Amino acid sequence: MNNSKMNKTLFAVAMTSIVSSASVFAADDVKHEPAKLYVSVGKIDQTADEYIPEPAGFELTFGGDINDYLGVSLSFAKADETYNTVLAETTTFGINVDLGKKFDVNEDFQIKPYGLVGIKETEFTLSNSYAEASDSSAYMGFGLGVRATFKQALVIGFEYVSNSASDDYFPDYDQTKWFVGYQF
Template sequence: MKLALTTTIATALLSTSAIANTFESQHRIGLGYTSTDISHPSVDGTADWGNGIKLEYGYEFNRIVGINASYGTNKDSDGAYGLNTKLEGTSIKFDTDIGYKFLLDGFSIKPYGAIGLVHYSEKQTISYGQASASDTWNDTNIFIGTGVRAEFGHNIYTDLRFDFTYFDNEVIELDYDQFSFTVGYKF
């Protein structure tokens, strides 16, 4: 009787860990849309800072922790009364996301929080007639974010994300908020 009980308990414990450990780490790559807004701490309101594309790579270690690397662009232009402004920016981000992937019938969903490092480069050009002036700046800072990733079937995913960064240096003091939506392939 003791042998049967011991065997039953051992089998139950081993199969529980085998079932709980069915997650396989996954790579993913995606392409998406990004939109950037800025706000200055001493000025009310936000300004549209352009839209662009985003290329991202991610790797999930388990249902909770993943890492991400992305490259995004934002471009915008505006003009009135002969005065034209052109903006071109890029961001490179490395981060980790922490959440929990819920497995549902045919798809999964993972709400998460993210923290990482962003390097942002920007060039602004202002022109009036034949005259023009340009200004560039680069900065690196920590950012935080929140998002939700949905996976459909075995290979398709979408990611909806908001990232928040604050730049404060001799040249600029701004809040940068980025929204992105990515569709990609996981393998």
């Protein structure tokens, strides 16, 4: 097993352990408030290996924190890149669960560092002026992020996610995202 696959396997085991222990955080001493929902839009960059175009684009996310520790989100992403007259496009739908501790720095500022795990369906399309080909694959994503909330409304954050394809035919890829949103 190469180092990249081993690192991803270890990371997957660690994140699965963290997420599966979420019931510990649902104990009576956890503060239960109404869910805080947010919507955000972000700039994404995707990287794979040197032979694959690296598309950039946007991601629209709708999510919420169930409590101070656990959150869930739905996302839609679209990215593209032109490489030697070939247009490479990706369209992704996904669901993520994040686990971390929200810290109330003061009444106007909260910050939440977190780990996340998610499932995505990504469609790849390659096209030029002569032909077009597309296919899709399911991906498992593991990552880290941080989200800051100002005045209980403005949300700003960053995420890094490593996505592993369910099929060896498709490339694994990493994604970084800067985002801004509104919490209500």
